[in-house]
Amino acid sequence: MISASAVEIVRETLPAVSGAIGDITPIFYRRMFEAHPELERDLFNRGNQAQGEQQKALAGAIGAYAMLLVREDAPSVDAMMNRIANKHASLGITEEQYPIVYQHLFEAIAIVLGDAATPEVVSAWSEVYWDMAAALISAEKKLYARFDVEPGDVWRELRVRARRQESPDTVSFEVTTQDGRMLPEAQPGQYISVQVTLPDGARQIRQYSLTRTQHGHAWGFTVKAEPAREARIPAGQVSNYLHRNVFEDDILRCSLPYGDLVVDDGDAPVVLISAGIGCTPIIGMLNHLASAESTRDITVFHADQSMSRHPHRSELATLVRELPNARLHHWYEDLGARPETDTIAEGLIDLERMNLDRDAQVYLCGPAPFMAAVRRMLAEHGFAASQIHYEVFGPDAWVTEEKRELVGTP
Template structure:
């Protein structure tokens, strides 16, 4: 915990720091990338930086952590760190990178707040930062040890064994070791990072859920191409890595892939399960359903999926077959456009309406899809009486609703 004096200073200055955090984080990234351009080129997601998503996610994480740290009798602040630590581990983040962040973050705080940052305020927030950093370092060290690798040494070279077009804009890749050797075990719901070298020389990294290969020596991922598009008043850039992979990765090609990480993993109890996904968010659910099928599970499982249309639903037939193979499972689908032939088991046209769904009592719920979809679905689940600690979610990209989840 923080020292008593720092706790009081942080509690008193949190409204000011919190109000300014959205101004501080862009200055922080500008300073850090100017001093370390390799971090922007080879580690951080340039698309998220361009849109400001990473800045908003960092601001939310800092504000949420500091708020919990000084709260009286609140939840453990380390509860907000597991997802960040898994993401860091999948990128190969190491302890020696935290002082770099510290240097430029505090320079940004001083630049934005000026004389308001007294020595006492700086010392208190310095304590907050190292409380956060040391907690993350400890979790990440445990993750590396559990994975059986040295800190940050998460990368291996795999070869594409098969490439399959799953829908007009999604492709799955089955990956294996060049020598045909075994791959590390993974838990249903986890993901791997994929690193590619782009034409301009940048090494960009993205995360993709493991959907499960056909053999123990295979991993499978699915990648959705992301075109540039208008998002509200701004233009969202095209997906650098996803589009590069679609155009350039084929059977026999090599790919840099991390060890598996991710904290949204399948519960191993006998509790009922509700798996809710939209679009490409179906991928971690496929990994969970494959695992349940392989172990001959009889658990009650409700699978809910939303998509634009049957034609754009990646892994549509596979999802149906996996559910059909589980005696306790049922599938409900929503499509915004059914076309001329509506599949018989589609529940409704339009967006998911949980008010029309009978939820199993005591279920553990897993969410994956666009963040607005997950946020609204989570709110609907809570309104239905589902305890928030039984709702688990996965976010690919900056977790901009961390503070409210």
């Protein structure tokens, strides 16, 4: 809990600091990586750093947390904190790393704000940082304790049991233990981190949703090879490495399973919405529901470029058929010569003609613009924010239009 005087200072300086964070964070990362090059090489996503996306995520998280502390009408950031804690646990983040971030972040704040970074302002924002850090450290310790491991001890050397081509640019892997022991229990919708050593020696980490868990005997996950899209967005280093170099009986360094997009065990209707490779946590949820012989009302929507590029297309249809009260609808940008049907349409996803149960819990995963559009559609259909659960892979800027307006950023 931060002091009353700090709350007042943060409230007064929140618009100015939020407006400057876009300048602060590049300086912060540059200075931190100069002092600790191992963090950029072995922990942070170098692709996101090249695009500047990681900086946006940090800016959004700090701004949203500060806003929660000082604005009575601020949206809750509980979901944000839970998502960050799970991501940190999957990376093996420990308490000792928070002072490193603090040192270089506040050095950058002093550089950008100059004379405006008075001792009182720095002290107040320091309270914000350490309050947020304490909350994350506490949450991360609980996540580690679930598996009875020491903080940071999340990595396991697993054997690739199978590899399958799911579409032209997606490959699925099954991994298992090397000694035949059971894998830790994963919840439906969670992910694991995978760390690979690249040719230049960097040990880069990415997260992949679990599509199946096979009762502890194996974990399945799917990787899309990310192409270079423009000069500032290079091809995915880890995804392309996995596609080109990892095959049966190879060893992969994988984390314990984490993630907060977990389908609940209640009896409320469920709506599962995905696009592209975002189908993977949905497949994991459906595998769980089918294994449990669920009788819940389940509606599955998936959008993709084409049928040929739709990963897990056949498996998705099979799982829906196994569930007695499930139905599936597809949207494809290009259907080729195939005609539309009652369940397959050409174009972008459209919820207008879908008769959605207003009591349903909605689980959503896909590209950020897709999720933003679907969340708007769901809100227009009367769904509350508490009913909509989503997964973000890669940095999440966190600041919705509502939060941006409250914070006062442009």
